[in-house]
Amino acid sequence: MTSNKTIFLTGSAGFIGFHMSKLLLDLGFIVVGLDGMTDYYEVSLKKDRNKILEEYNNYKFYQGMLEDEKLLNEIFKKHDPSIIIHLAAQAGVRYSIENPKSYLKSNLIGTFNILEMSKKSKVDHLLISSTSSVYGSNKTMPFSENQKSDTPMSFYAATKKSNEVMSHSYSYIFEIPVTVFRFFTVYGPWGRPDMALYKFTKSILDDKEISIYNNGDMKRDFTYVSDIVKSISLLIEKIPNVVSKRFESVTNDSISDVAPWRLINIGNSKPTNLMDYVSELELCLGKKAKKKFLGMQMGDIKETFSDVRLLESLTKFKPNTNIKYGIKNFVNWYMDYYNER
Numbered sequence: 001m002t003s004n005k006t007i008f009l010t011g012s013a014g015f016i017g018f019h020m021s022k023l024l025l026d027l028g029f030i031v032v033g034l035d036g037m038t039d040y041y042e043v044s045l046k047k048d049r050n051k052i053l054e055e056y057n058n059y060k061f062y063q064g065m066l067e068d069e070k071l072l073n074e075i076f077k078k079h080d081p082s083i084i085i086h087l088a089a090q091a092g093v094r095y096s097i098e099n100p101k102s103y104l105k106s107n108l109i110g111t112f113n114i115l116e117m118s119k120k121s122k123v124d125h126l127l128i129s130s131t132s133s134v135y136g137s138n139k140t141m142p143f144s145e146n147q148k149s150d151t152p153m154s155f156y157a158a159t160k161k162s163n164e165v166m167s168h169s170y171s172y173i174f175e176i177p178v179t180v181f182r183f184f185t186v187y188g189p190w191g192r193p194d195m196a197l198y199k200f201t202k203s204i205l206d207d208k209e210i211s212i213y214n215n216g217d218m219k220r221d222f223t224y225v226s227d228i229v230k231s232i233s234l235l236i237e238k239i240p241n242v243v244s245k246r247f248e249s250v251t252n253d254s255i256s257d258v259a260p261w262r263l264i265n266i267g268n269s270k271p272t273n274l275m276d277y278v279s280e281l282e283l284c285l286g287k288k289a290k291k292k293f294l295g296m297q298m299g300d301i302k303e304t305f306s307d308v309r310l311l312e313s314l315t316k317f318k319p320n321t322n323i324k325y326g327i328k329n330f331v332n333w334y335m336d337y338y339n340e341r
């Protein structure tokens with residue numbers, strides 16, 4: 001796929017936003033990135049990701065917040081994007097217990113502003129990130145898009161679920177085609193310092209203890225970042241359309257009955273035991289972890305497992321990177337990046 005379309009991408013200096021932007025730039029899209037470079041985790045990592053993107057002629061970066069309506073208006077007036085990929089958010093389950101207001105501002109007000117911009121500029125397709133955390137206390141595995149998801153167990157999940165339903169209303173009223181993704185624990189090079197793989201790697205190398213919650217009795221559907229961004233790139237062209245619903249045979253479709261709006265899981269569909277993930281990391285680092293076993297953390301869920309029949313049916317692609325390869329790539333990146341300084 002090649003294209004010279006203009007994509008407005010929020011959170012472009014973030015973990016997934018960086019990989020997404022890079023893939024789109026390589027495919028020839030014009031990417032207009034926005035990132036507030038928030039200090040939730042080390043800003044230098046965001047700046048270093050952005051430096052790589054700024055080497056592309058087809059990349060234009062704006063540093064600013066989603067809450068800044070004036071800036072958004074200026075960007076849209078200048079670049080008139082036809083596609084929006086909205087990845088900027090206050091992420092993280094645990095931090096939402098300490099600092100819920102940050103989620104309110106970035107995820108609710110920020111996403112509201114993106115919906116308003118989509119309405120005003122009549123974009124061809126708005127793609128928004130949500131999370132597997134919205135499945136909350138659901139017990140039926142794998143998690144499928146058509147299950148109820150009304151029992152979030154963290155404020156983070158509650159704001160993401162709100163984004164899903166907010167976008168449905170805008171899609172219905174203003175006929176904006178919207179695709180919402182639910183990502184399952186994403187990992188890979190340039191990953192987030194607040195996430196397990198990064199924290200474990202750092203602690204093991206520094207001879208510090210790693211905290212293993214729920215005494216290790218957890219499963220995550222760890223999904224490699226390249227699989228996430230490849231899936232999104234294939235979904236850009238899969239514009240939801242209520243009329244086509246009657247003619248297409250899409251497996252397990254979640255498309256709305258009344259709006260051009262669709263929800264879609266992007267996950268590996270192969271849950272891994274947390275302890276197996278740690279063992280694989282120990283193997284890659286050639287060093288054993290000092291493990292501290294703890295109880296379940298507030299807001300966390302015990303297991304995630306994605307049903308990806310819809311993704312596969314729409315794109316003919318299924319995430320397939322195994323943790324052996326994925327963790328090795330992360331460790332190689334981590335060593336290169338931190339040994340360089």
Ligand SMILES: NC(=O)c1ccc[n+]([C@@H]2O[C@H](COP(=O)([O-])OP(=O)(O)OC[C@H]3O[C@@H](n4cnc5c(N)ncnc54)[C@H](O)[C@@H]3O)[C@@H](O)[C@H]2O)c1
Binds near residue numbers: 016017046088107
């Ligand atoms: N990484 C995962 O495992 C995972 C899982 C499920 C969902 N998600 C979702 O995917 C998206 C990307 O996540 P990520 O892992 O790349 O996180 P990230 O924190 O690395 O990236 C988010 C970026 O958004 C920016 N940002 C935050 N609030 C902003 C605001 N108000 N205005 C402008 N910029 C702002 C941050 O500076 C950051 O660079 C998020 O919406 C997140 O909720 C991620």
